[in-house]
Structure formats: structure tokens, C-alpha cells
Amino acid sequence: MEGIYFDNNATTRVDEAVVEAMLPYFTEQFGNPSSMHSFGNKVGLAIKKARMQVQELLGAEHDSEIIFTSCGTESDSTAILSALKAQPERKEIITTTVEHPAILTLCAYLEKEGYKVHYLKVDGKGRLDLDEYKKLLSDQTAVVSVMWANNETGTFFPVVEMAELANAAGAMFHTDAVQAVGKVPLNLKDTKIDMLSVSGHKLHAPKGIGVLYLKRGTRFRPLLRGGHQERGRRAGTENTTSIVGLGKAAEMALEAMAFENTEVARLRDKLEAAILAKVPRSFVTGNPDNRLPNTSNIAFEFIEGEAILLLLNKFGIAASSGSACTSGSLEPSHVMRAMGIPYTAAHGTVRFSLSRYSTEAEVDRVIAVVPEIIAQLRKLSPYWEGDGPAAEPEKAFAPTYA
Amino acid sequence: MWDYSDKVKEHFFQPRNAGVLADANGVGDVGSISCGDALRLMLKVEPETDIILDAHFQTFGCGSAIASSSALTEMIKGKTLDEALKVSNQDIADYLDGLPPEKMHCSVMGREALQAAVANYRGEVWSDDHEEGALVCKCFAIDAVLIEETIRANDLTSVQDVTNYTKAGGGCSSCHEGIEEILVKVMSERGEAFKPGTPAKEEAKPAGMTNLQRIRKIEAVLEMVRPQLKRDGGDIELVDVDGKTIYVNMTGACAGCQMEALTLQGIQQKLMEELKEFIKIVPTKAGALSRATCHP
Incomplete structure (x- = not known):
């Protein structure tokens, strides 16, 4: 499909080399890796290779620390539930207000089950207060779960430092790193991170495959019990084709690591600077000085994000938004609200997320299209008059039941 | 992505009557900025006749909010205020060939803006009784x-x-x-514990309808849809009502039509709205038989 795909934090295209690596495992190499005969044996070896490719990307000490799962959400649930089961005397969880729903919805459920969950706040740039964190750590903390990079703004959290602090308090540390893996060089063997979640489809592997990194020596209770697959830590016949695909994608991500952090970052910076220069009353959300190289989240004041996306889509441009309407809820993005972004801007946030397949020509095209789309929608906005916002916009338009 | 009708898309991409109406004499501002949808409706009313000469809107909101606003202005122009006030949110949604359920509040907002603008023109204060939760x-x-x-x-x-x-x-x-x-x-x-499996209260007919009233209502709804079915060479008749199941007979071109399921779904939705209860519409065996003969 033709079009400009700037929504790579949602999902990525599977690289053709990845597809090619996978194909034989649908047909001639269809065996079950657990079988004794040679049909299974070769598949077992392919999985072993994939495990080492992922180990390499994560900088893990042992390949046995890699557990293949079905997705990032499964990895997150497995990690947190395991930590609680393994330490029944500890009843508290520390996380942040801006985690992915894979963590927040699970935590809300665990609160109903009687666990105490502490949600770390963020400031206007999406940064955590480590003093608040230190005060919350105690011998009651079972697990700390903090994302490596925020999916909406790309902002990094100091997870390596936070893992040290958790470790000192005797608590386990988990990080949802689905956005960071493949874009940030990792060296987990030198950290105190006990568990880390990976999602294949965020790094050009297929959907339906994930990884839970589990540091050797971390006490563990499986989520799925059954066969001996993944050393009994995740029962269920292996998704062999996707595991092979993820291995290949991990190898390619490692090769492209420098490119992601130079060329992709350059394109992102160019896109962002040009839009900010051309569109009045727009600003970057999150922390521009410390974030993923591919992500730019821009708030366009006084208009609504779904309308922006529909017009972008008309021009063949794919992005996403933090508006309430795109999520089907009645509130704008919890990440924007947590950073204190006012409603009139939070609903108008648009996330552009690039990949190593994004081109300069695509960036130029988006730069050319965005300002007119924004101007077009602002003409419809009750907050806007002529070429600028109404004087005192909040007073100029104050609808009933606001 | 939402499943918007072509009509919604058309009114979003080419909104009618957008922007400020300089000599408006009735203005209604409604909506919720926290929810991300708000609308200003501006009317120019001829005082002698109460006819709406012109209507414009400005909307902060999503595609369907903008489309609903645009549709509303088209629907009320040329009407008297009293006629315009008869436009319901369902009429706005119908005009747009339907809205996804999560987006019905956009049409509600249009209807409320209309009430607010008319109240403003008449020098009344419009108060909103609308409270919306998740x-x-x-x-x-x-x-x-x-x-x-x-x-x-x-x-x-x-x-x-x-x-x-x-x-x-x-x-x-x-x-x-x-x-x-x-x-x-x-x-x-109220100091009670929720017990799963508690039997429902007696299934009182909602709104205190008698069986006869209920069946008459069902018939009235079916009468409403019949002209459209007849245009397509088909028809529908009521066979029986058994609790929450309504048996009908689809005849003529309707029987066995590939769109039958879709048509029935639409009728079922209308019936539920009218009866204010959950019902199931089931085509009878007679219908199924005629299908079998049509398509051996």
C-alpha cells in the first residue's frame, strides 16, 4: 500500500528479510521442536539461534534468560503476577501514571484484589521525581514496573538507576521496554533489571510474538503451566515461525542501531522543527532532550486530534493522536493529562513515529501538508478568530457542561 | 478507525455553513472540553416569522462532531424555530446515514446546541440536564x-x-x-452485598405496558418499515410475540435476500428503541421454507 507510515510506535512493517527467514518454518520445517525425530530437531536449533540473536540485542548474560511469549502484554502480566506470587509477604507495587494500559489495567485489577499500587507522578515534561520514588520503596514493595520509554512521547525514564534502588530495597524491578528495544543500545547484564518486556511487532518482526527477559536467579512463577517449553516457564507449543522471525529482526535491529540514533533522529528533528516553525500555537510534549530517536509528539492547540488524523489520512499520511475520540473513551490520553497539558491542547496531540524505512521525501511531504490541515480545522474552531486564537480563548468560548 | 458512513465523511471533509455568522441573533455554546467535543451554533432568525434564515457553526471536535454540526445547520435552515426544535438527535444521525454508537453523543450535542441557541434567541436561560459518564x-x-x-x-x-x-x-x-x-x-x-446469581426482579413490562399495548407498538414499528421493504418488492408480517422473542415472516423479495440478516438487525434495533427493552427478532420457519424453495 502506498502512503506515508509515521505510526511505527503502534506497529511496524515486517522486514522482507524477516519474512524470508520465517517461510521455511511454515512448510518443510514444520516440526515440533519437542519431538525426538529430525523433523523437530532442526526447528529446535532455529529457536536456539533466535534466542541467541535476542540475547545479543538485549545484552543479556545468558540465552536462557530469554523466554518467548505471545506479546508484550503477556510478558508484562507474567512479570508482575510472578513477582507477586513469588513474594506473598510483599503487598505493594510501584509504577507510574503514564504506563501503557498493559500495566495500568492490570494494576487496577490487582488493587481490587487487595494490593496497594503506588503511581509515580510526572512533571510537565513527563519526568519522574526520584525522591518520591525512594520514599515509596520499602520492604513491602514486591515489584517496581516502570516503562523504559513512553509510547506516546518517547520520553525515557531512568530505569537503570531505578532498578539499582529497587534492588537495594529488596524489590524486583520490571520494565516494559517494548518501545525502547531496537532503538536504544541495551546491556542488561550490567544492570539490576530483573525482568524486561519485548514486543516483536515494534521492531519489524511479526505480531503475536514477545519476549520476557528474566535475569538468572530471579524467583519466578509461570503464568501458563503445562509442558516443559521455555524450561517450564511458559508452557505451550512454541510459535516457531515468529520466534525465527523475531531472531532475524533482533539481528537487523542491532545492525541498524547507529542508523536509528543518527539518521532517523535527524529526520524526526527536521520534521518537528519545520512543523513547529510553520504552525503557530503548537508545541512538543514530553522531554525533547531525552527521548526515543524516532518519536515526536506535537500538540496543536484549539483543535481535536481525530479530525487531524482523518485529514492526514486523506493525504495518505498515517499518525496517531491522544484525543479522547481516537481511543473510544471520554478522556484524552492519560499521559497528556498526567503531564498537565490543558484539554484544549491534549485533544489536539499528534504522534509522529518514524522508522528506518522513513525517507526524506516523506518527511518533506508531511511538512508541506500539516500546516494547511491545521489551518483548515482551526477555521472551524470556536477558539480561533482569523489568524490567531481568540483573545482569552477560554473566556471567548465556555460551553455548558465544560 | 471508525466506520463512518460516506455521508459523515462528506460533511466532515466539506462542512457546510462553517465559520462565524456575523449577524447572528441566537447563539448556543454547548459541549465538554474535557471530552473533546464542543460546538457553537449561530442562528439568524427573522423576528416576524421565527424562520431560521441562516445557521452557522464552529466546532472543536472529532470528525463526527464536525459532520453532525454541519448536518444540523443544513437541516434547520428555512424551518421555523418550533419546527427546528422537533429535530431529534436521532434525526441528525439518520441524516448522516448513522453514527457509530460511541459517537451518538455528537448528535446529542447538536440537538442541545439547537435548544441552547433557540433559548438564547428567545432571551431564556437554557440549563442542561445532561450528565455523561464513562x-x-x-x-x-x-x-x-x-x-x-x-x-x-x-x-x-x-x-x-x-x-x-x-x-x-x-x-x-x-x-x-x-x-x-x-x-x-x-x-x-445501601449496606447490601452483591450476590451473583440473584434472580432478576419480576420482568415487569417496561413503562408499564400491557401485552396488548406492547404488541400494538411492535405492529406500529413494523408498519413504519413496511413501505421501504415493499419498495424493494418484499414485506414483513408479525407472527407471534413470546416474551422477548418476536417472530416475523419475511415474504416476497425479502425472504432469502442476502441482506435479510442486516434488514432484520435494523428492525430489531428500532423495536428495541421503541419498546425500551432488549428483544430478539426471529424469522419463522415459514420464511425459512420459502427460502429453501427459492434457493434449492
């Missing part, structure tokens, strides 16, 4: 506030009760967990 039942667009208030007002104790009184949970049933949570909360306020 959407719980997506099949029937029922929010948490309505469910909570209905449980409280009627001392409800089971999910089935809630479905009987509000329709919430009567469709795909994925919101039953959410309804149970609201029951737990409201029941604990």
Missing part, C-alpha cells in the same frame, strides 16, 4: 451515570435487572463485568 454498554450507548442512577432509584440487584431497566448489557454482554462493579458499589452504599 460509556459502559457500547451496544446501546449507556453510560455509567445512567446505570448508577437507575440502580439507585429502583433498588436493582442483578445485571439482568440493569439490562431490563436500561438496556445496558443486553447486547454483546462484554460489559457485564463493568455493570457488576457498579452494582457492587451502589449496593454497598
